[in-house]
Amino acid sequence: QSALTQPASVSGSPGQSVTISCTGTSSDVGAYNYVSWYQQHPGKAPKLMIYDVTKRPSGVSNRFSGSKSGNTASLTISGLQAEDEANYYCCSYAGSTSFVVFGGGTKLTVL
Amino acid sequence: EVQLVQSGAEVKKPGESLKISCKGSGYTFTDYWIGWVRQMPGKGLEWLGIIYTGDSDTRYSPSFQGQVTMSADKSITTAYLQWSSLKASDTAMYYCGRRVGGAGTNAYDVWGQGTMVTVSS
Numbered sequence: 068q069s070a071l072t073q074p075a076s077v078s079g080s081p082g083q084s085v086t087i088s089c090t091g092t093s094s095d096v097g098a099y100n101y102v103s104w105y106q107q108h109p110g111k112a113p114k115l116m117i118y119d120v121t122k123r124p125s126g127v128s129n130r131f132s133g134s135k136s137g138n139t140a141s142l143t144i145s146g147l148q149a150e151d152e153a154n155y156y157c158c159s160y161a162g163s164t165s166f167v168v169f170g171g172g173t174k175l176t177v178l
Numbered sequence: 179e180v181q182l183v184q185s186g187a188e189v190k191k192p193g194e195s196l197k198i199s200c201k202g203s204g205y206t207f208t209d210y211w212i213g214w215v216r217q218m219p220g221k222g223l224e225w226l227g228i229i230y231t232g233d234s235d236t237r238y239s240p241s242f243q244g245q246v247t248m249s250a251d252k253s254i255t256t257a258y259l260q261w262s263s264l265k266a267s268d269t270a271m272y273y274c275g276r277r278v279g280g281a282g283t284n285a286y287d288v289w290g291q292g293t294m295v296t297v298s299s
Contacts, residue, residue, distance in 0.1 A: 101282045105223070112273055112292055113215070113223065118285030156223050160282045166237050167213075167284050172222040 070168035071096065071157055078176040084145040087173045089157030090138060095168055097138035101160035104133060104142045107172075108153045116155075117142060144175070152177040180204040182212075182274055184290035190264050190297050197260035198293045200274035207255035208232040211277040213286055214248065214259050218270040225284075228277060229257060264297045271295075 072090040079085040089096065089104075096102055102120045105113035115124050117133035120140060130145045140159070144151055157170040185199040200212060213228040227238035229248040236248050250257045257274060272293050275286030 099282055101284055103284050103286075105286075107223075112289035113275070113286070114289075115285055115287050118279065119283060122285075124285070124287055154222075158223075158225070158284050160284055165240060166228070167225040167239070169215075169223045169225060 070161070070165075071159060071170035073155075073157060073170040073173045075171070076174045076176065078178055079144075079147045080178045081147050081149065083147050084143060085147060085175065087142045087144075087155050087157075087175070089140040089142070089159075089170050091140070091159055091161075091168070092138055095159040095161040095165075096135065096140050098162065099160045100135070102133065102135060102140040103158045104131075105156045105158065106151075106153045107156065113156065147177050149177050151175060180276075180288050182276060182288055182290035184272075184274060184293045187294040188296065190295070191299055192266055192297055193263050194297075195260070195262050196264055196295065197258050198272060198295065200257045200259075200290050202231075202255045202257070202276065205276075208252050212250065212257040213275050213277050213284075214246075215273045215275065215286075216242075216270045217273065217292075226259070226272075231255075231257060264295075266297050266299075268295060269297050 100120045104117040107113045120135045121133045156172045161168045214226040216224045226242045229236045231250040274290040276288040278287045
């Protein structure tokens, strides 16, 4: 069982928006503004999409955005494109004992 | 070009030892932490730990403390992940990633291509 809870799957049609949630606790997501999101296509290494809850690395489309409310962080993908179909993982700092925890991952299907 | 290049796939027997590598290039190696992530077949990402390549300071996930050892040789800009006695349950893809930002930030902006470790009798 993963430390952070994500839906197993979400889907959307091209052009639509989808939101992936990531629920933790007051010891990880709720305690720190250190949530990141990774995209992983099958057989490939993860790719950083969002870090520090809302920051987007250079080169990542502005269609990707992050937010947080309480113990739940969210990744929103707007204007869905076929190439967005992938697995998405959230990740949070969890303090000086556990350090880093990942979510179980969400499979995004573009219909 | 900033990149991390990992060593090739390994097939080992239970009880054997193993050391896999992650070589950084295109940036000042000793300015960054390198983290390691496990992905078992068909499963999600798990964080093993992180090493500061400047002085080899390490942090391990409680789940992996004592199970793996991280090290770095800054003279050849390479980080390592090693096992002293492999188990079948260590079968997985292992990725290294370069962490950017300060303490707490878990932003890994550059990743290696992954090293597949298979442990089978």
